[in-house]
Every structure is written in C-alpha cells, then in structure tokens.
Amino acid sequence: MSALLSVEDIHTFIGQSHILEGVSLQVDRGSITALLGRNGAGKTTTLKSILGLTPPRAGRVVFDGQTLNGRRTFDIAGLGIGFVPEHRAVFRDLTVEENLRIAERRKGDLARKADFIYGLFPDLKRLNKLKGGQLSGGQQQMLAIARSLVPDNRLLLIDEPSEGLAPVIIEQMMAAIKTLSEQSTVLLVEQNFIVASQLADRYTLIDDGRLVQTGRMADLVQDRATIHRYLGAA
C-alpha cells in the first residue's frame, strides 16, 4: 500500500518547549494507523502539527504528494483532512443538523452522505434539532465524528474517541470507526490500548516527543514488554 500521509522527522515547539523531537510516521491508504504513547507523549501535538495548528519548525509533512508545511490550517483541511479533536468538540450553540451542515464543503454534501452518516449513528437523526450542548458525551462524540464525514475527507485524524465514554458507547464507536475506515484512511490517537489494538492495522509508538517504533499492530499485541514499558498496559 502507498502512503497517503508521511510525517518526516518533525520538530514542534509550543512556546519555548520542544514538544516533538523528531517524530516520523506513515499512514497507508485505506488503513487505520494508531498513534500510541502515554499521556503527554506528544500524540495530540503530532495531529496538530499535521494540521498546521502547531506548525513544525523542522521536518516535513506530506499528504498525497503535497507538502503541508507552511500552509494554513483551513487550507490543509480543504485538501481532504478531517480532524475529530478530543473532548468531543462540537459547536454547543448549533443544532445537530447545523453542526453537520457547517462541515459541507460543497452544497449537498450532507444530503449525499446522510444515509451513510445516519446509518452509522442513527441517534443523530432523532436528535437533529437539539443543540450540540444538549447532547450526552457519547452523542457529542458521535456528532464530532459524523461532522468529519460530511465532506469528502480522504484522511481522518481522530483524537481519543473513547475518552470518558461508557463501555457500551465505546463499542458503538469502534464499530462506527471500523465501518467508516472502509471509505477513509484513519490516523487514530487512542490511550485505550484495547480499543486501538482492535481497530488499527499498524501503529506508531512515541514517547517524550520521540519516535520509539512503528510496525504492524498484530506484532505489537504480542510484544508485552513494549506495551508494558511505554503504554503501562499489561
């Protein structure tokens, strides 16, 4: 498989702090790649660096043959990269429908994708007229993911989708991510290793802003020492 996204040795600073010190990763077309690491390892900063929210000072980010360095965030998003931030970032004062419609890049995007989106998250259709702020945590997470599906995004960056959700909702979320990955490539940041290992084909492990290793998820699942050392899971 060819790479849809390549992150090559990026160095990102927030203020004076050197957060990412040479992170590299590759996301193949049609795959789900998990970006793993402890709290504070630099996973979210990596996603933000890809999107240009915290632009890397060194290194290169290439999406579908185009270098993203120096481009502005809205421009990068327009290339077909959807971001589902952590903490269920919905627009609280907009209704569910407005939250979805605002993500349209072309008129009629939502109408074309409605069957797929409401098929993945049937609750959203029922809650269409409610405001984002009135939804439960799980519903907000569904809405945040659904929003990224409205335009024709070729790559989805999903940050901690299972955070703070009940187990039953996590299962629904996992099923949805699995289904949507048939249409889009996914780079998934996930603290919950069980969730990540069941969804992803490949992984990149980072620690303290540095690349540790990358490979097939099936191999990592067998490597209990690495899991224990870097993720704290047995």
Add this chain to the structure above:
Amino acid sequence: MESTAPTTQRPVLARAGWLQRDGLLLAALAVLALFPFITSLLSGEAVDQGAPKFFQGLLIQMFIFAVYAMSYDLLMGYTGILSFGHALFFGSGAYMMGIALKHLQWPLLGAVGLVIVVAIVQSLIIGVLSLRVHGVYFAMVTLAFAQVAFLLATATDFRQWTGAEDGLQGIPVPALVSPTDNRLRFYYLALVFMVIMYLLARRIVNSPTGRVLVAIRENENRATMIGYNVFVFKMIAVILAGVFAALAGSLNALWNLNATPTVLGLDMTIEALLMTIIGGVGTLIGPMLGSGVLTILGYWLNATFGRNWLLILGVIYVLLVLFLPYGLVGTWRRQSARFGPGGWRELLRRTRS
C-alpha cells in the same frame, strides 16, 4: 387519498409554525404601526400635534438605536468580537450623510451610497489592521480608531466640512423624508427601516455564513479545522456590522438634522454595548428591545427624577445584569428551553419564592 394527505397538511403546519414563531413580532409591529393613532386617540390630540408627535419622536430614536444595537449584536453577539469603537461607524454614517447632503449637495440615494462605501472602507481598514489580534486587544484598537475619528470631527482644520465641536448643523434633508415637514411620515420611514434591517440581519444569521460566525464565536480553532478561513468570515462580520451601524447613523443625522461629535464618542459605543447586554447577546431581537428599554426608561427616569436620573439608571443596569445575566430575551429563551413555553412564569415563581 392517503398519499395526498401529507402534501395538503404540510403548508398548514408550516403556516402554523411561522405564526407561532413570528406571531409576537407581528403583534409588536402592528402596535408600532398603529401607535401614532393610539396615542392620538388616548390623548385627544391630533396625530401630528402634542403628545402623539412627541412620542413618535421618542420611538423614532428608539428605531434608530435598535438598528445600531443590532449591528453591535452581529459583531459581539454572533461572532464574539468585542469592539470599543463601534461608534466610529454610527458617527461616520451620520457625518457622511450630512456632508453629502449639505456640502456635496448629492441626492439622498447618492448620500446613502457614500455612507455604505465609507463604512465598507473603514471596516476593511480596521479588519486588516486589527483582526489578527483577539479579545480586548482588538477592542482597544477599535477604540483608538474611533477616538481618531472623534478628534478629526472636532478638529478646527476641517471646520468647513464637519463644523468642528459645534458639529455639522442644518443638514438640508429632502422634503420627502424631512422629519420637520412630516414627522408621521418619518416615523413610518424609521419603522420600515428598522424592520428591513431586522429581516436582513435575521436572514444573515440564519444563513450558512451566520452559522459559521456562531461557530467562530464558540471556537475559532474548531472552525479553522473544518476548513473555514476565519479571518475572512470575521471580516464579513465587521463589514456587515459597520454598514448596519453607518446606516443607522445616517438616519440619525436625518432625524436630528445634524451630526455632532457625540455620535462618535465612547458613550455611543457604550450605549450599543448596554442595549445588547440588557436585551440579550446573540439574540438580535434582544438588542432591539434593549434600545427600547434604554430610550423609554431614560425618558421616564428623566421626567420623574430630574437630574438624578442617570444615577438611578446606573443602579437599574447593575440590577439587570445581576439578575438577568443573559439579558431580557436571552433569559426568556433559556427559561423556555428549560421549562417549556411557560418558562418565564416558572422563573418568576422561583424568583418570588
């Protein structure tokens, strides 16, 4: 038969929803349209004399301020941009109208065109130079721009154009819209102006662009991540708010037959801020209501308490902000959402208990 039922019912339902949504507004509009005749009937005076004429004047000022407050709501309420220099647009609108009619001797429509063009140019300058900074920093930059305009208006160097500290007096208003020739006609002109501007503003905030403005208010980064160029949309908000305020200012010049430096002063911006906060930020109709409360309350307090009226008005402001933090309309909507249609009654009951 069954298949035709939904198509015959839908328009009726749509009409019912429309009536439910706008019924109160239409009733208010009907009262305002009949107001001159109601006051005439109640006072026993002719519609263009005495008390009816006086109250028409009060409402004309209210209609103008309603549009001005609404323009501030587009900026602060819907887009989350705090400005301390909104009077710049209102005042410039007034001065441009005066200069076009008095010095350039342009026709009214040409003067309106000048008002709009100047407002757009001002908005572009302010937007390009200041929208890179956020929050109170943007507010301070706008304050500086407004103060520059205030100083220019009072400068003696431009006396022949602006009248300096005396202001631009004796604006020759065309007879068709002259408030002195026919106040009742001017009353309806101001009312129609307010209604049109409200419908336009409502169309804007309910459009996809309006939704993006709300999204920016909530979280700029999030809007950017979806793919919106936030700067462009904030610029659109500044231009729209600027043009709305300038048009309100131009009507103010026609109403008062002058444009004085006070229309460019900080007090004028604070008026907009107060009207918006008292009526309800981000509600559109709230700031209009706020203008009504401020104009009518101001008149009543002045008439009742004489020179101490400002002190009492200040206390009322504080109480309103303390007990209705979301403003009149904002609190109403929140209570309705919380307790259903009778939410307001429930709030009153709880307040009493």
